[in-house]
Amino acid sequence: MVFNTILIMLYAILLTFTRIWLLMLASIGIAIVLGILSARVKIAGAIIIPITDVLEAVPVVSFFPIILVFFIIRVGGSAGVELAVDFLIITALIWNLILGVYQAVSHIPKENLEMVKVYRLSFWSRLKHLYLPSSYHQIVANIMPSFASALFYITLSEVIPIGTRNYGVFGVGSLALQFASENQFGDIGILIIILILAIALNYYLIINPLIEGSKKYVFDLSVKAPEEQRRQRDPFINALGGRITQVVSARLTTFNSLNFGRRTGVSASPRRRFRISDTWLNVISGVILLFFTGLAIYLVAVSGFAAAFDEYLTNAAFLLKLTLATAYDLLRIVIVFLVSLATMVPLAIYSARKGGRRFCFLS
Template identity: 35%
Template sequence: MRRFFGAFIPIRVALSGADLVILLLLGALLVLGMALAVQAPAAISGPAVKLAPELLPYYALRSLLRMAMAYILSLLFSLTVGYLAATRRWAGAIILPILDVLQSVPILSFLPVVALSLTAILPEGVAVELASIVLIFTSQVWNLTFSFYQSLITIPGDLREAARIFRLNPWLRFRHLELPHAAIPLIWNSMMSWAGGWFFLMAAETFTVGARDFRLLGLGTYLQMAAEQGDLQALGWGLLALIAVIVGMDQLIWRPLLAWADKFRVEMVESDEAPSSWLYDLWQRAALSEWFLRRVWEPLVERVDVALGRLSEQLAVRPALNPIPPWLVGLPFAALALLGLGYGIVQAYHLLGALPASALPLLGLATLASMARVLSAQIIALAWTVPVGVWIGMNRSLAARLQPIVQVVASIPATALFPVILLFALRLPLGIEIAAVLLMLMGTQWYLLFNVIAGASAIPRDLIFTTEILGLRGLERWRVLILPAIFPYLITGLITASGGAWNATIVAEYVEFAGRAHATLGLGALIAQATGQGDYSMLLAATLTMILTVAAINRLVWRRLYAMAAERFRLE
């Protein structure tokens, strides 16, 4: 059975000069943002938030629109960047290191810089809304991008050969092969992106820095205020509204999409338990759908195919006909980037030079402490998400029943439940340590679960039947079929879960509860304290330390495993 997955070809993936350049550019961008943040208004008044239940539909609509705008941007980014990284070797050499670094950026440490810098150049209302969308975008985009990239690099070779035989142009190959092959993982990761987005929505809508109140009207603000005031009735109404939104999206969007995408499975036998959706079945039976497909959709798609097919063919031959070297076109942008890099390095040097000597060992110990918590959260998550995810993914009738429940549980912001966790955890020895790991676990375990479910549900039925015929059971079946099949999905989940866990340290290692601050040693605590105190030197040092740590882990561990997944466990 091992022959179903390609032979292992070792690939070296190490830190390079590109990583250093990207880190320097990112640090320069952070410093430039801090320079703009200094010019932000000294005081910003936030909106009046009322806990009246009748306002919840309006709050839910505002939050839903922010999430939808961030998701559309995330999907467009993922399709474009993931495609370039997977199909262009030169682009992959540039994009993958950038993605490694960007997904290691602690979102919540950049939020004050983004919000303050935007208010310095834009009207306050527009700046705060834009900052919230940027934050939600950065919480949704990375697992979508990595999922799409992983799907493209694991397309079976015989399918690629068939596309070449039929002489499909780049657009038709994308529409008929690459996007369908990635459809099921993209849908599951879209659910995860929305679930993760709800987690960061509370931070995006409830952000304050000193006298500057950046709060926005929405479900996140409602839930946070209800938790602060201890209004359990309002908290219950808020969670009920959130659950209603999640269930509505499951019934009206995700379940119909899963039922539609089931036709893209790569398998030789028909599934006995295909995903079902009452809305999708209703649409297929309706005469209106047949008229729409025949008179509107099919002619429109045909025109798009012709237009984009010609464009993709022209772009494919244009480099050979274009007399202007590509490097010359990018020269002005490179010059601007170098100027910004130089200015940022100078400013960062002054900021970091203001740190006391005692800060260096503190940063080292804080890094080790946060790393231990992240590792603990991931081990706990792996212990239960792999067996449960495989159990759900390989039983489609069970998946249909549990899918909305998993979405609801995953989408409830862990920060909304954190006060309840603290009530019990603080009474225990090392209570803040236990609470921190639990919050990190609640914020990251779903990345793993959704990816494992997607991987298990994508296993071809003919391979499952073959293992049954061969009498493979128990651990042997896991070794020969299940683990190799879900391995690429598992690595995608681990990468995004790792980034999510490091981001969660900022809200898990330093919390204010019942009028008291509870903190433990860690990079997240240092970032949270520096943000509250306006200590930009420590904020920059702790943020850069976290970025360097996560980028090094991504390049030395996860990227190697990604390369192995692409070569050894590709379905052939």
């Protein structure tokens, strides 16, 4: 009996982790598109990034009206429930990834961008040889926080309570809710232990190798070349040759990062290639943003916003209750933040100093 229960737990964890990783890949694809668009097209960045910042703070449960109307009612059946669950998990994954790609592309060195313009690279060549390598480190760095966020909301994502009925799919969240409803607290403890082991395996077998492999894609502008260090020690060389060395080093770094030295890489031919102009990028991004804005308005309209407005937002008693509830939530957040600040910051400082002394001793 216990063995069968453990097998069910392993199967649930396998399904949940597979679902999360597949949706992680989809989220990375969406994040690459929106992040690069926000970094390279000003009008898109002015719209997408503020919206992303706001939605990042919105809890998963706030998206229930959308998934209720669009997926469960409009699509219906098991496919609608699966799409609803996938949508909720994506809302826990995607925001960190979008901001990470945006930050990475926004901080590409100016010399690299100038070299791309000089050689008139097409949009797809820029994407392959500059934007994606530049974003890789930030994408990998945000995978673990996004993965943790998805697991944090996994019960609300895999089991969607609407009224007196629950919609859901089989996984860790639904299994944990089943154990809790049946007062099987021992099984919940075993499930938590197995889940912790599965998370550790995911980190050491998947995430940690990705982190190690992403280090070579970082633009490390703080490391000085030996020539630059010698110039700093010699004022005469620094005065006469500083500007020349700076320009040459920047150009060499640009050529190395874009792989122009390989014959199989991007051609340095000055011929004009097919490329998407900034004007068309603005038009395309505007159309996409208008589409999603219209979709959001439609979903809000069909979900009965007018009736809800009359029933709740014009009710003084409800507004007072909502204000007090919001104040309590904000107070809890402030208390947790202060406790975290008082405990984690000293611990981080202690760990950094201890690591620094150990490094000095080993040196």
